[in-house]
Amino acid sequence: MNEPIVRLTTSSTVYDRIRDDILAGSLAPGLKLRIEFVCERYGTGASPVREALNRLSSEGLVERRDQRGFYVSQVSLAQLAELVKTRCWLEGIAVRESILHRTVAWEEGVVLAFHRLSRTPRSLDPASYSFNPDWEERHREFHHALIANCGSSWLLGFCRDMRDQADRYRRLAAARVYPARQGPDEHREIMDAAIDGEVERTVELLQRHYQKTLTIIETDFAVAVD
Template structure:
C-alpha cells in the first residue's frame, strides 16, 4: 500500500508540502515577521489551501522552530530576538567547524575541485546589482550558499550537514530582518579566499578559526543592525 493510500480522506500531500515550503520561505525571508499571528482562515485564502494542509504545514514549521504553537490559540511566527543571535552564531560555529574538520580529513580530489570551482564562481558574481548603492544580488547569494556547502560536502555525515543547513537558514532570517547587505571596512571575498586556501592546504585548525571569524564578524554586523531596527 502506498503512502498516499494511507493518508486520511481529503489529505493532499503535494499541496501540504507546497504550502509548507512557501510559508517557510516567507518566514525565513522576513516577509512574515516575528510574532505575527498565523490565522488559519487568512493563510488559507492567501496561500490557496484548505484547513487540513495548512494545519499540517504550521505543525511542521513549529517542529522546525520557525513557528510557535499557542495553547488553544493557533500559531504565530517564532520570535527572533537580537539576544538569540549570539547563541545561533555560536551553534553554527561549533557545528560547521566540526563538519569542516571532517571534510578536510576525508575529502578527495573531486571535493577539492568542487570547492575551487565554487569559490571561482562566487568571485565572478557581483555582490550588488547597483554600483551606486548596495542592492543584494540573488545570484551572488546563491553562489555564496554553494561555496559554504562545498566546504562541508565531504564530511561524510549527512545529518550534521542538514543541521548546519538549518542553522544557516535561521541565520539568514536574522540577516533579512536586519536588512544587512553591506559590511563597511570588510573584504568578504578575501575572507572566503583565506578559508578556501586553508581548507585546500588541509590545515583544519586554521580553516576552522577563519570560518569562525567569518561568521562572528557577520553576526556582529547583523546584531548591531537588528538592534537598531528593534530599538
C-alpha cells in the same frame, strides 16, 4: 487513490513557500499566521496549510501557541548568539573532517562553489540592497561545499538547519548593513585555507566569519531599537 499524494505535494509546496518567506523576512517575526490569511496568500486549502505550519513549528520557524494559533517565531540577540556559538562548534567539526579526508572531487566542489558565488552580485541593485535569490543560493552552496565531505549526514542536517536560522537573521539586517559587507574576500580566504589543507586556520577563519556576522547584526539591532 491519488488524493493523499496530491495533498502531500500541496503541503510540501506551501511549506516551501512559507519557509522561504519567513527566512526572507516577508513574514515578519511575531506575525500571527491565521489559517484564512495563509490560505488566501498562498492560494490553497486549510489542510495543507495546517500540515505545513505544524512542520515549520517542529523546526522552530513557527511558534504554536495553545488556543491562540500559529505565529512566526520571534528573533532575539540572545538566541542568535547561542545559534552562532553552536554553529561554530558543529561546522568546525564538519570542516575539519572534510579537510582531513579531502578528495579531488571535494576540492573541485569547493572551488566551483566559490567561483559561482564570487561571480554573483550580492544585490540586484548596486546602489542599494535588493534581495538577490541567486546570491543566496550560491552562498548556501559554498558553505555546504566546505563541509560536504565530513562523512556524516546527521551533522550535515544539523548544520543545514542552523544555516537556515542564521540566514533569517542575516536577511533581516541585510538592507541596513549593505554594502558594508558584500565582497568575496572572506570566502576566498576560507576557500584557500581549506584547499591548502590548513585545518586549524580554516576553522578559525570560518568561525571568525560567523562571529563577524553576529557583531554586524547585533549592531544593526541596537541601531534599530534606538
